[in-house]
Amino acid sequence: MKRMQWMVGTLVASLIGFSAAAGAQDLPKITIAMSGWTGFAPITLAKETGIFKKNGVEVEIKKMPTSNRHQAMAAGEVQAIATTVDTHILYASSGVDVTQVLVLDSSHGGDGIAVRPPIATVADLKGKQVAVQYGGVPQFWLAYVLKKNGLSIADVQTSNLQPSDAANAFVAGQFDAAVTYEPYLSKVREAKANIVVTSDQTPGVIIDTLAFQPDFIKKNPKVVDAVVKSWFEALEAIKADEKKAFELMGKDVNQTPEQFAASARFVRWYDKPMNQDYLSKTMPAFAKEVQDVMLDAKLIRRAPPSLEAMATTDFVK
Structure with a gap:
């Protein structure tokens, strides 16, 4: 003791x-x-x-x-x-x-994909503009989530933004969707945006x-x-x-x-x-x-x- x-x-x-x-x-x-x-x-x-x-x-x-x-x-x-x-x-x-x-x-919920209406599901992301960091976990996780929902990363239009910039741009009204993580995701949550999927739904x-x-x-x-x-x-x-x-x-x-x-x-x-x-x-x-x-x-x-x-x-x- x-x-x-x-x-x-x-x-x-x-x-x-x-x-x-x-x-x-x-x-x-x-x-x-x-x-x-x-x-x-x-x-x-x-x-x-x-x-x-x-x-x-x-x-x-x-x-x-x-x-x-x-x-x-x-x-x-x-x-x-x-x-x-x-x-x-x-x-x-x-x-x-x-x-x-x-x-x-x-x-466990620290990463998320924020979307604007009328997007309500991952499948609705097809053809939409998504802000996501290239060459890091946001791009990989987006590819993983899309694959699990019958899509590929080629089915969306992506723009390369750092997670902090993706969150700020989305809150400012840009892009149909944005992939980001904490602490920047908290800013998206505070803006009452719809987060269609989080890492809590893809454990591990x-x-x-x-x-x-x-x-x-x-x-x-x-x-x-x-x-x-x-x-x-x-x-x-x-x-x-x-x-x-x-x-x-x-x-x-x-x-x-x-x-x-x-x-x-x-x-x-x-x-x-x-x-x-x-x-x-x-x-x-x-x-x-x-x-x-x-x-x-x-x-x-x-x-x-x-x-x-x-x-x-x-x-x-």
Whole structure:
């Protein structure tokens, strides 16, 4: 009991700004590429509260469009990427090898397709103008939803907009439909728009993971281990002081703690047992299904060299 109290106390101290000195290990600084998606927020929390530093790793966060992250990785500008399984497959198919080491979150209503009357069903999207980000999960998820409803992405007219821009344009009266995610989807919800489908109706399809390049993992296993450990500690910090955590995570995306809490309702963060189960049991079959959808929708031209090599359980055991 005393040991547990000490651990919780340490996490709370971290949450209010405590930053322990890095250990004796001389670990390099790394940069993680990601977006403002609510599911990634514990990464920001781990940085802002000193959890990464406590575990002996210096982390910089770079917000950038999905389509630019693998190019930045190939150029050595970033060492890790937080994004969806389908996007990692896109990267690997284009020649940037990545290995997923950690499941971050799954979307349970955090992604949605907003529509205008008279559109009432997914089938009604045929021939309509849809704002959707290319080369990322919005485009993949749109293709997945359309396929499940007897259509293909070729049956709609798409325009490439970032999720935040898609939400803003839709609320401003542009496009017949828009694909976006939290925290931007909240703006669409507040405008009382009709959301014809959310990720809550496609459970397990929008899954975010953290990946490094295979060579980096081989040369820097302690760095990877420190990052993974910090994620799990950030989740414990949220449990220890949710109000303060939501304040810090919301501030990063210009949300109040209350607004962030509303966004977080649609996200499920993955702890260590969930990671162990997903990476060992679910990932292999799911990755194959995602690959097939992407090939069918022509989102990728060819399959990655090896789906099996794209994930490891080594750091969540």
